[in-house]
Amino acid sequence: MNTSNPDTVSNAVDRKFCVAPMLDWTDRHYRYFARLISKNAVLYTEMITTGALIHGDRDRYLQFNTQESPLALQLGGSNPDELSVCAKMAEDLGYDEVNLNVGCPSDRVQNNMIGACLMGHPELVAECIDAMQNTVSIPVTVKHRIGIDDQDSYEELHHFVKTIAETGCSTFIVHARKAILQGLSPKENRDIPPLKYDVAYQLKKDFPPLEIIVNGGIKTIDECLGHTEHLDGVMVGREAYQNPWLLNQVDQALYGESESSLTRQQVLEAMLPYIEEEMKKGTYLGHITRHILGIFHSMPGGRKFRRYISENAHKPGATIDVLKNALAIVTSEQAAALEAQTISQN
8 A cells, every 4th residue: 555645645636626517518519618718727537437438438538638638537436446447548648637436326327336335445545546456656535525324523524534544545525515315315415414614624724734625515715715714625516507708717716827808708619629620520519518608607698698699500501600790699689688778987
């Protein structure tokens, strides 16, 4: 077992702000789009099982654009040998981190000993992490819940983290809800179990050398800043997808960068060459545009922008003109709103 001191672990990934792995959402098209808005946010793939990589189309699953970095691959699995093989694939392709999913509550993954059920087997998780760390030099991290079912005491969580940390693993991403594996759907598990951020705070107090990142229910930059007073970083999921312009504040607020000068329109214009290139390869327009629907969230013209793309991107023969037309609609709506505001002020 790797006995390196977490104090001395080299960790080049700055996780003050991370975008959570989300099935069917954080694919490579979304990640390219997100990177145009924030250059520092750490992006995570959807969870990919070891079986899919070893026995399936690994090139399709692992494909990414180099501009997406810093980028982490999230793996689902519980076989140390298989996980180490997949971690090596990630390192060889240029991923910056490998993350083990110990938080997904679905029945399908439970049956294969993947996800949150592994919280009941900390020694196995440690064996998996150790095998990956002994295979790759990039960081190997864990994303987990604060408990499962009746195994939800702080003592059990403390034992889980301590057991994994003894491998030399130094980064723990804590979804601050327990998972109820019997009786709740994956969707219900994202909302019904109460958030307990204080549990993540306590882990940081008990394990000061570890990097503790909190996940769950975070919606604003102010909330992010509040958590970073106690912890090393935050991971945001649904809000970063449904309201992607949130990412526009990340570089300045959490990484000390100068304020971004890009507008929403400029970000979408920067997407055009990427979309055109992808469509030449046979990518369906709607597979990309579905990720950008929320960029004008709560803005004049935002609903019309969303509706126009939703109604037209899926049509046979749809071209990049769908996005250009949608941009023209929202630009016109915003100009009209500004004119109306000016008149009212006068």
